[in-house]
Amino acid sequence: MALVQWTWKGMSTPVQSAKLQMPAPFSDYAMGPAYDEMFRANGRPRTHYRHLFTQLLNLPSEELYRFKKQADLSFFNQGITFTVYGRAEGTEQIFPHDLLPRIVTSSEWATIERGLTQRITALNLFLADVYHERRIVKDRVIPGEIIYTCKHFRRQMLGVKVPRGVYVSVAGTDLIRMPDGRFVVLEDNLRVPSGVSYMLTSRKVMKQIFPALFRKCAVRPIEQYSQALLSTLRSLAPDGQSTIVLLTPGNCNSAYFEHAFLARQMGIELVEGRDLVVHDNTVYMRTTSGLQRVDIIYRRVDDDFVDPLAFRADSTLGVAGLFNAYRAGNVVLANALGSGVADDKAIYSYVPKIIRYYLDEDPIVDNVETFLMTDRAQRDEVCGNLEKYVVKAVGESGGYGMLIGPHSSREQRAEFREKILADPRNYIAQPTITLSAAPCFMNGRIEPRHVDLRPYVLFGEKVTIVPGGLTRVALRKGSLVVNSSQGGGSKDTWVLEN
Numbered sequence: 001m002a003l004v005q006w007t008w009k010g011m012s013t014p015v016q017s018a019k020l021q022m023p024a025p026f027s028d029y030a031m032g033p034a035y036d037e038m039f040r041a042n043g044r045p046r047t048h049y050r051h052l053f054t055q056l057l058n059l060p061s062e063e064l065y066r067f068k069k070q071a072d073l074s075f076f077n078q079g080i081t082f083t084v085y086g087r088a089e090g091t092e093q094i095f096p097h098d099l100l101p102r103i104v105t106s107s108e109w110a111t112i113e114r115g116l117t118q119r120i121t122a123l124n125l126f127l128a129d130v131y132h133e134r135r136i137v138k139d140r141v142i143p144g145e146i147i148y149t150c151k152h153f154r155r156q157m158l159g160v161k162v163p164r165g166v167y168v169s170v171a172g173t174d175l176i177r178m179p180d181g182r183f184v185v186l187e188d189n190l191r192v193p194s195g196v197s198y199m200l201t202s203r204k205v206m207k208q209i210f211p212a213l214f215r216k217c218a219v220r221p222i223e224q225y226s227q228a229l230l231s232t233l234r235s236l237a238p239d240g241q242s243t244i245v246l247l248t249p250g251n252c253n254s255a256y257f258e259h260a261f262l263a264r265q266m267g268i269e270l271v272e273g274r275d276l277v278v279h280d281n282t283v284y285m286r287t288t289s290g291l292q293r294v295d296i297i298y299r300r301v302d303d304d305f306v307d308p309l310a311f312r313a314d315s316t317l318g319v320a321g322l323f324n325a326y327r328a329g330n331v332v333l334a335n336a337l338g339s340g341v342a343d344d345k346a347i348y349s350y351v352p353k354i355i356r357y358y359l360d361e362d363p364i365v366d367n368v369e370t371f372l373m374t375d376r377a378q379r380d381e382v383c384g385n386l387e388k389y390v391v392k393a394v395g396e397s398g399g400y401g402m403l404i405g406p407h408s409s410r411e412q413r414a415e416f417r418e419k420i421l422a423d424p425r426n427y428i429a430q431p432t433i434t435l436s437a438a439p440c441f442m443n444g445r446i447e448p449r450h451v452d453l454r455p456y457v458l459f460g461e462k463v464t465i466v467p468g469g470l471t472r473v474a475l476r477k478g479s480l481v482v483n484s485s486q487g488g489g490s491k492d493t494w495v496l497e498n
Helices: 047-057 061-078 106-130 144-148 196-209 211-217 225-234 256-266 322-327 339-343 351-359 376-383 410-422
Strands: 002-004 081-083 092-094 102-104 170-177 183-189 244-247 269-271 276-279 282-287 290-293 296-299 332-334 389-393 402-404 427-431 437-442 445-454 456-459 463-465 470-474 488-491 493-495
Touching: 047 102, 047 211, 061 092, 061 196, 102 106, 102 445, 106 170, 106 183, 106 339, 106 351, 106 456, 106 463, 183 339, 183 445, 196 211, 196 225, 196 256, 196 470, 196 488, 225 244, 225 256, 225 296, 225 332, 225 456, 225 463, 244 256, 256 269, 276 322, 282 322, 376 410, 402 410, 410 427, 437 470
Parallel strands: 102 493, 244 269, 244 296, 296 332
Antiparallel strands: 081 092, 170 183, 170 445, 170 456, 276 282, 282 290, 389 402, 389 427, 437 445, 445 470, 456 463, 470 488
């Protein structure tokens, strides 16, 4: 690990050593082996980061600290929170936010945009095939047992017609940057992807704090996301002028702030299951002036809880009879029920084959190498070397059900080995990849922290990807876990015009 010395006047040559005196606020910035988003290997700032680097060199730490307090206060006043389950110190917290933006070039973004457009197109074709003709199984591209044993596969959806053939209208795809600089897909989030509200609110705060820098860098806008989402939802209805509601589990849900935020931004009603009723296979919303028909539901409730008559009988979050109304074609659900089969982490390993099968194209953005525990040879390799791998439960999210081998204890590895052997279908493994690092303002100093990127993809009459996304940050030094529920935070993502 090396520290990099900089004097901006004349841009002196960086010198690497064990300890060098540096200008604040980079005096403790230690570059590790990971790809650094701001600095090249020789310690010089990357071209697209130079405006930010210059500004940071000319700002005393006290000023950055004041900006940080200003940002935190803005988040507090807006009520930008999330819920951490199972923590003794309380559940409701202000969403952790880093002051310094992550910057992506226009050429990098163009590749991401093409790759994610290709990916969501193929995944929608895959879902339509899985629930109807099942050609991909008959042609032995994917084993049927991998699909049919997926916990998110819904047999009730077999043969059900989905409006416009769109199963996934909203996706949040997690990307990481490899040591060689390439972006790859770490996982797909196709059920009820969250976090977009933090992307939008972070941008608002950053424009207030760094207005001149924002203009100088020519950052592409993202404020149009909410209206793009509304247009995408409307495109799923025949007339495009239907009544749309957002279905939330309620204010105890970890993402309730986001549900309320998006409903307000789109100008649609935020409803809970108790606000809706089904009569003659038609969904209505209870209002002060009587029942009003609902045509499209942007649901933030998991499949299992949507309808107690069709799925979990103990659910109090859904609407009795909703699935029958959906199957009859009288209401649109976004995303479609059963979409989760395509973001199962075992199915993920087949996505390159899925793209080639349906589109006859090679993937533009690759996958991370993935080992299926249902394959005996791959299982033996992983179980014999757990300290080298990240093991994930295929149906979990938020950083739960996961073992990070290099950071695990012998007891934890033994426990996971038993879990894998008892239920191989429930686990996959991937090589431990050091996420790229970006500068973060931590306790008055700028230090590198590991990051990933979650762009949001909208699929309707066309594919829309707003230029940016949620950059998630592992706030603990050395940690690779970026999930907010596991101690992570976020930062604004700037995609440059040129």
